[in-house]
Amino acid sequence: MTQSGFLDDFRQMSAFGATPGGGVERQAASAADGETRGWFSAWLAGNGFRVETDAIGNIFGLMEVVPGAPYVLVGSHLDSQPLAGRFDGAYGVLAAAHAARTAVGSVSQPRFNVAVVDWFNEEGSRFKPSMMGSAVFTGLLGVADALATTDPAGTTVAQALDDIGGRGAFAGLDVAAYLEIHVEQGRELEETGTTIGVVATTWTAHKLEIVVSGEQSHTGAAPMADRKDALYGAAELIVAVRRLVDEFEPEQLHTAVSEMYLDPNSPVAIAREVRMLVDVRSPATHILDTAIETLKTRIDEIRRLARVDIEIVRVTEWSSGPFLEEGIVLAAEEAERRGHPHRRSATVAGHDATNMKEVVPTILLFVPSVDGISHNEREFTSDDDMLAGLEVLTSVLTRVVAGELEAASSSAVALSSGVELG
Structure with missing residues (x-):
């Protein structure tokens, strides 16, 4: 060699x-x-x-x-x-x-x-x-x-x-x-x-595959009070994921939404479904566990706020x-x-x-x-x-x-x- x-x-x-x-x-x-x-x-x-x-x-x-x-x-x-x-x-x-x-x-x-x-x-x-x-x-x-x-x-x-x-x-x-x-x-x-x-x-890592489900409707004609916008719910969730890190010491938690798919992805249709992957990592298992529980609480709040359903369909993890x-x-x-x-x-x-x-x-x-x-x-x-x-x-x-x-x-x-x- x-x-x-x-x-x-x-x-x-x-x-x-x-x-x-x-x-x-x-x-x-x-x-x-x-x-x-x-x-x-x-x-x-x-x-x-x-x-x-x-x-x-x-x-x-x-x-x-x-x-x-x-x-x-x-x-x-x-x-x-x-x-x-x-x-x-x-x-x-x-x-x-x-x-x-x-x-x-x-x-x-x-x-x-x-x-x-x-x-x-x-x-x-x-x-x-x-x-x-x-x-x-x-x-x-x-x-x-x-x-x-x-x-x-x-x-x-x-x-x-x-x-x-x-x-x-x-x-x-x-x-x-x-x-x-x-x-x-x-x-x-x-x-x-x-x-x-x-x-x-x-580090410990959890990757959560999440589906946000709403109801497809017209972007112009549907009354705002009637809308169940999956993308709105997903947007609130993205912000919640990023703000998780503020609740811990610097560099003790890393978070990201790294993948997202939108249906129907049409210029005149409110999204009926968003599929996304949330990545959460920490050097300490107890910090990650706390972060995940906090995120689940935020998800409950977002469900009510955006009038959508949010389901964690799969979790991949390594310790x-x-x-x-x-x-x-x-x-x-x-x-x-x-x-x-x-x-x-x-x-x-x-x-x-x-x-x-x-x-x-x-x-x-x-x-x-x-x-x-x-x-x-x-x-x-x-x-x-x-x-x-x-x-x-x-x-x-x-x-x-x-x-x-x-x-x-x-x-x-x-x-x-x-x-x-x-």
Whole structure:
């Protein structure tokens, strides 16, 4: 592996779904995502990996160096948000592949095999929930439910994957540990002059899918007193969601309404229905719980005010919690040994590591994001920081493959996305 080789590969990969603003758009199972997946699969095959795809579209590159032994899994995701940056997720997948290739050749007496993974639909922009591929793989979400999920146009995950040849029959593998590196999507590393973030904990997050139901009528003719305007009710709810943060200390609660669909969306019809997604996050579970209860009270008030019905139809959540302390120490040691400033970090964003840490020993690393910009074409991480992260990830992976992470050495978990074809 050479540094220039990684950067060349990254630039080539970034051409798929490239946007005029310097980012990428390759939502899950889109044509651009399919092209990226094809390129990556060919890269894996050309570099000695056995390539497999499971029922939910996760791509695995396997290197078996200890027949019958469990695998250390390392990866991230290639899909993106609309008009997104080219680093989020994709950097971690390519870094994983380069690190795995180097680690396999560096360990004289490996204890584990190595597998690289591109998780399907981490972003959740086309299909909900986010982190879908890793959720299915870890048993948090059933494969049949995931495949039946539709995008706003009514296309199912199964249909979309089939359109790009993205479903396989891989039965899964025994996983001893999981490693991931990601751009920070925040400013802490940059502001503190730190190169490597070693993630110690996650925020708690609730994503509420909400339907506001009113009654369709004429925008001009209907008397104001008779109106049951779903969009008015949704507008009041949007304001209530934003004002939730004012009831807590700064940066203890993050809220957003991140998705909204309006019916009939006609210039002369009052909305009969609004579907929206409310995102609420906090570093403390009790704060988030309080915020959700407060929001439910506001919803009751808005129902009466706007004369509409408001229903929470689905809640997707992940809980805060620590990452493996032994892994944090090991990663910090390698950053120190390689001469890179490091610090313990928390992740506000969800990552596939968030799912994986619930079932196997997991290490998550960050590299800086310039100005903290993410999910935006202006997202940027320097070549030097990408290469520093690759160096540390390779060192950490090498040690874990050699059996130096005791938690990984003590047990392995059989994980599978199931096989549901047809």
